[in-house]
Amino acid sequence: MTVKAAFIFLPAVLALAAAAEAATLTRRLEKSLPLPAGQVVRLTHRYGSILARPADTETLRVSAAAIVKGNDRRQAAEFLTGIELSLASWEDTVFVAVLYPGLVTPSSEFSYEVDLTLLVPPGVRFEAANAFGDMELYGITGGSSVTNRYGNVDFRDCRDVEVTVSHGDVRVAECSGGLGINSSYGNVYLDDVADQVAVDSRYGDVSGQQLDGDVTISNVLGSIATEGGRGKWCLVSRYGEVAARLDDSTMTKLDVVAELARVRLLLPHVLPFRIEGRVSDGEIGTSYPLQTGNRDGQCRVSGAQGRGGPHIVFTGAWADFFIDPDTTGKPAN
Amino acid sequence: MQELTAIQRAAAGLATIEPAPETWVRIRERVAAPPRRLLGWTWAGAAAAAAVLLVVAVLGRAFVGAGHGPRAPEARLREAAVTAGTISPTREAADAGLDEQYREYLAGVEAAISEIERALAENPSNPRVRRAYAGAQDARNRSFDLLVAGGR
Numbered sequence: 361m362t363v364k365a366a367f368i369f370l371p372a373v374l375a376l377a378a379a380a381e382a383a384t385l386t387r388r389l390e391k392s393l394p395l396p397a398g399q400v401v402r403l404t405h406r407y408g409s410i411l412a413r414p415a416d417t418e419t420l421r422v423s424a425a426a427i428v429k430g431n432d433r434r435q436a437a438e439f440l441t442g443i444e445l446s447l448a449s450w451e452d453t454v455f456v457a458v459l460y461p462g463l464v465t466p467s468s469e470f471s472y473e474v475d476l477t478l479l480v481p482p483g484v485r486f487e488a489a490n491a492f493g494d495m496e497l498y499g500i501t502g503g504s505s506v507t508n509r510y511g512n513v514d515f516r517d518c519r520d521v522e523v524t525v526s527h528g529d530v531r532v533a534e535c536s537g538g539l540g541i542n543s544s545y546g547n548v549y550l551d552d553v554a555d556q557v558a559v560d561s562r563y564g565d566v567s568g569q570q571l572d573g574d575v576t577i578s579n580v581l582g583s584i585a586t587e588g589g590r591g592k593w594c595l596v597s598r599y600g601e602v603a604a605r606l607d608d609s610t611m612t613k614l615d616v617v618a619e620l621a622r623v624r625l626l627l628p629h630v631l632p633f634r635i636e637g638r639v640s641d642g643e644i645g646t647s648y649p650l651q652t653g654n655r656d657g658q659c660r661v662s663g664a665q666g667r668g669g670p671h672i673v674f675t676g677a678w679a680d681f682f683i684d685p686d687t688t689g690k691p692a693n
Numbered sequence: 694m695q696e697l698t699a700i701q702r703a704a705a706g707l708a709t710i711e712p713a714p715e716t717w718v719r720i721r722e723r724v725a726a727p728p729r730r731l732l733g734w735t736w737a738g739a740a741a742a743a744a745v746l747l748v749v750a751v752l753g754r755a756f757v758g759a760g761h762g763p764r765a766p767e768a769r770l771r772e773a774a775v776t777a778g779t780i781s782p783t784r785e786a787a788d789a790g791l792d793e794q795y796r797e798y799l800a801g802v803e804a805a806i807s808e809i810e811r812a813l814a815e816n817p818s819n820p821r822v823r824r825a826y827a828g829a830q831d832a833r834n835r836s837f838d839l840l841v842a843g844g845r
Contacts, residue, residue: 407816429818463815471818492812492821510809510825527805527825544801545832563798580794599791619780620787641784677780678787 382469383433387426389445393454395420397483397502403456405490408473409511412486414499415479422447422456423477430470439463439472494528497521503537512546529564547582565600597621605686606631609669616674616681623679625672626686632666637674639681646683799836805829 395401396418403410415421424445430436442461447454458474473493480486483502488495491509496516503520506513512528515521520537523530529546532539538556541548548561550568557575559566565582568575571589578596586595586604594615595602602618605626616623616637627633627648637644638660644652650663661683674681781787809826816822 407812407819407821466815466817468817471816471820473816473819473821492816492819492825510805511821526801527828545805562794581798599794617780620791640780675780678784 381433382429382431383436384427384429385433385436385440386428387440387443389424389426389443390422391445391447392419392421393447393449394418395454395481395484397481398452400453400485400487401456401478401480402453403476403478403486403488403490405458405474405476405488405493407460407492408458409475409493410478410488410490410495411476412478412480412488412495412497412500412504414501415481418481419479420447420454420481420484421479424458424474425477426458426472426474428470428472431467432470435463435467435470443472443474597623606633606670607686611670614670614672616672616676618674618676618679618681621676621679622682623674623676624682624684626684627665628686631686632664632669633672634664634669635672635674635683636660636662637672637676637681639674639676639679641678642676643680644683645681647685648683650683795836795840799833799840802829802833802836806833 401420422445424443426440426443428436428440428443430439439461444459446457446459449455456476456478458476460472463470475493478486480500480502485502486497486500486504487506488504489507490511492511493508494511494513495506495508496514497504497506497518498515499517500515501519504515504518505522507524508526508528510527511525513523513525513530515523515530515532515535517533518535520539521532521535522538522540523532524542525546526544527546529549530541530543531549531551532541532553533551534553536554539553539558541559541561543559543561543564543566545563547564548559548566550557550559550566550571552570553568554572555574557571557573557577559568559577559579561577561579561582563581565585566577566579567585567587568577568589569587571586571591571593573591575589575591575593576596577584577586577594579600580598581600583601583603584595584597585602586593588605588607590608590610592613593611594617595604596617598619598621600621602616602621602623603626604614604616604624606614607628609632616625618639635650638658640658642659644659644661646652646661648663648665650661652659652661654660661681781790806826806829809822809829812819812822813826
């Protein structure tokens with residue numbers, strides 16, 4: 361009787377054991393669609409990274425790498441099979457999305473994500489919104505608008521970029537055209553960015569190297585730090601620190617507005633500049649031979665070194681400004 | 694300025710700890726309460742508030758309905774930054790602004806934690822979601838530290 365029972369129940373037990381076996385399953389999906397210049401690709405995604413880079417042809421190619429993990433192989437396999445990659449065209453826009461099947465009661469070990477790679481044809485605008493995944497864009501020159509809720513965003517060698525990131529860092533390098541960044545909780549890193557640059561940050565830090573053009577950076581609780589650069593700049597800080605090292609005499613204008621903040625400007629000895637500033641209920645400190653004094657409850661400074669160079673204007677309240685020679689030894693241009 | 698620096702220094706020196714439940718309740722009440730200085734605002738304060746609303750409206754237009762607008766996004770952001778760069782009319786208004794920023798910071802972190810918890814319900818073991826959850830909780834603990842250390 362016992363042996364007979366074993367023969368009856370063993371297959372069922374084995375089947376159950378196999379079903380409950382922990383599994384990591386993967387699957388690749390690919391789709392493509394002709395997409396001429398001037399049109400738009402719009403992607404909405406969740407759980408997974410997005411990589412966008414330029415295509416050689418006028419065809420949008422999307423490849424998806426899905427991975428599902430769980431302690432129930434059958435459930436994981438069913439879920440993986442149910443994942444769809446959708447490309448839908450409507451007028452001048454192609455909509456891209458990953459569709460996940462519904463899963464009513466996932467176990468605590470269950471996880472899934474889909475990493476996307478897009479080859480974007482030249483001249484096509486790229487728009488994407490993501491949550492829980494990083495985004496990387498390389499060489500997208502048809503313009504891009506990107507939103508990310510939880511994840512970092514990297515741009516390199518792109519043109520005309522608009523970014524909104526809630527909880528993640530933004531890195532932009534070697535980009536040009538119009539750049540607009542709206543960052544809430546993460547940091548912003550800019551390197552070798554030119555033309556029209558506007559950064560609006562709230563709680564993270566902003567740092568920039570070799571920015572060139574019409575640059576506006578505002579921050580609230582985070583700091584602003586810049587190194588080198590040219591053009592016409594405006595730095596606005598509420599409550600965060602500002603540190604700017606100028607090294608290029610072709611910079612034309614630097615406006616600094618600060619409230620409840622500390623500002624430090626480093627200027628090489630050989631850099632010509634003209635400066636004027638006033639601060640209410642704060643301090644201005646400098647080792648340069650500039651005219652300083654108090655008038656109408658405001659601390660003021662004015663003066664120049666050499667001819668030409670940037671015209672520096674700062675305004676502050678409950679803020680301290682320090683203008684010092686650069687002792688880092690880095691050459692001025 | 695010195696006060697702010699002292700707050701930041703004190704906060705940096707503190708270990709990341711979960712505050713006592715009663716502390717959390719007190720902070721929540723404080724954060725949920727309307728700003729104390731509201732009744733004391735002058736017309737100048739009201740003008741500053743209008744300026745803030747303008748900034749919010751500009752940013753809202755810039756990013757909620759982002760698309761192919763007639764003006765470039767960086768131009769809209771630049772305008773908003775310049776408006777935001779207007780100095781507060783009084784020290785009280787500046788302090789109230791700082792209070793408001795802390796309040797919004799914490800509210801944003803709380804909203805993030807709720808959103809991530811919903812994501813965890815459908816994707817419980819996803820490492821990206823788990824990392825986001827740990828980051829948001831860490832941000833909440835740090836803001837507790839700052840609030841407790843600074844008395845705000």
